[in-house]
Amino acid sequence: LINNVSAAEAFLATYNAEASQVSNRYAEASWTYNTNITEYNQEIMLKERLAADKFSQEAAWNASGYNLTVMDATMRRQFVKIMDIGTAAQTNETKLIHLGQIESEMETIYSTAKACLAPEKCLPLDPDLTRIFTTSRDYDQLIAAWKGWRDATGPKLKNLYTEFVTLSNEAVRNLGHADLGAYWRSRYDTPEFEADVQALFDQLRPLYEHLHAHARRRLKTIYGKDKFPSSGHIPAHLLGNMWAQQWSSLVDEFVPYKGKPSLDVTPEMVHQNYTAEKIFHTADNFFQSLGMIPMPEPFWNKSMLKKPTDGRDVVCHASAWDFSNGIDFRIKQCTDITQQHLETAHHEMGHIEYYLQYKDQPLVFQKGANPGFHEAVGDVIALSVQTPEHMKSIGLLHSVSNDTETDINFLMSMALQKIAFLPFGFLIDQWRWRVFSGDTKPEQYNEHWWNLRCRYQGVSAPVERSASDFDPGAKFHIPANTPYIRYFVSFVIQFQFHKALCDKSGYIGPLHRCDIYNSTEAGTALSEMLKLGSSKPWTDEMQNLTGQAKMDAQPLMDYFKPLLEYLRKENGNDYGWDPICPDLTPTSSG
């Protein structure tokens, strides 16, 4: 083993320069493919992926020749991360190439899928099917869109996914991980991570159960009681979203006090001729008000902020890109002029701000402290932007009153976004971790998926499902192989960050009315955490900003406390659902 520290430093300097080049090349090829899905661009992207995987293998091999015990903590941390190469650890080149092909094939199937509601009427998810879920209250039209999308994705993906699991597990086992799920969970450092998220979910269930009861009651008045199974589940296609993961499209139907001005700013955005650019300049302006880093020139010149109209296929699911050269950072989003997309723009820009803040770190530290941190940055800003006061200050709301009813209505609108999401954010990787560990066999994929959807989310399939269906494949992150527990973590810690930043900004008052706009104290505190990237354990970074070194649902519970009191009163004992799915076979439903 090499014991010479200056030799180790030289190795790191070379690694950083070369790895940045390799990352830049792969990001460019990946961007070209994502913004113009063709066989040729897929082929080029896969070539660059193989080159990047081989570079990682070689760097890991060379790094393993150094004696870690003679290094300081920061240098050792870098060497450990250089050796942690994930599925690139597959030494059989044929299998490595095959894994890349399967992953890009799954992403292509998902991104080019169309749901045929009638023989000549086949619609893509963005914007068509999404608009149906946001605007339609037609039970049968929603069924057609819900079933059509799943028919167009699941069956084509199921076998590919099975192969993907086998190849990925084999690869990470070379690094000593039990399976891909264990590898993903290892990014949170703490060994008790799985137990911690289960405990957080159990702590938050009452909030969700009471919101679910309220939604079910309101939906029964819209669609009629006979459309709802006696088990207490809500049919999954009635919650204003393809996956029932957020219910904000139903804010006008769900607000407790209907006489008040609508909190849905989408009509006002359309009325004011908002464009995608204006949406992103609004978000950029907020970060600048905090004294944080503005979007650099290449961001505005090279991003794809709208779905192309020249008929080419693109990956429409939003994402934020780091080209590892300190200046080129882009967002790809098929922006629609809606409140949801205004929030998504802040979410994506939060990723870019994190990139900008940690760009001078060694390459292996140019990551979130943990994946949940990266997902939380933009959402923390959006918590301030969405307050009625801030919406009024940017001219998207006109009358804002401070009475209790408006307050409860506002909390309801935020709950439809944040509380509704919790079981969904939790269950996706509960399902995936058991698939990777082998507990869930391919023939059980769909059955175990619906067991979790019924038990944790309290939603049921509106039409019968079979083993040839693969409903997890209808959600981007499964075919795109993107972990999901990061969003559950983010939805908890973003309220911890929000509370800490509100305190630093000198704000006094209820957390749900706090707006840190223009607070450079808050901006400085946030920037200092983001600059660290993954150079320190996330628990240290959490401690520095919030004063405690763990995930804590209390700030989230405090934020929604007035709403929970209202819902407990309204629901009495009328809340909850059977843990098992209702029986859908026509004969038994009677």
Ligand SMILES: O=C(CCC(O)(O)[C@H](Cc1ccccc1)NC(=O)c1ccccc1)N[C@@H](Cc1ccccc1)C(=O)O
């Ligand atoms: O998927 C997203 C937003 C896309 C993204 O920004 O998280 C994106 C997902 C992605 C896309 C392609 C490859 C990998 C991940 N993530 C990033 O762009 C990203 C991820 C890590 C670091 C930097 C950027 N949100 C989730 C959950 C969510 C989050 C917040 C509000 C609503 C909903 C969803 O829509 O289900």
Ligand SMILES: [Zn+2]
């Ligand atoms: Zn994200």
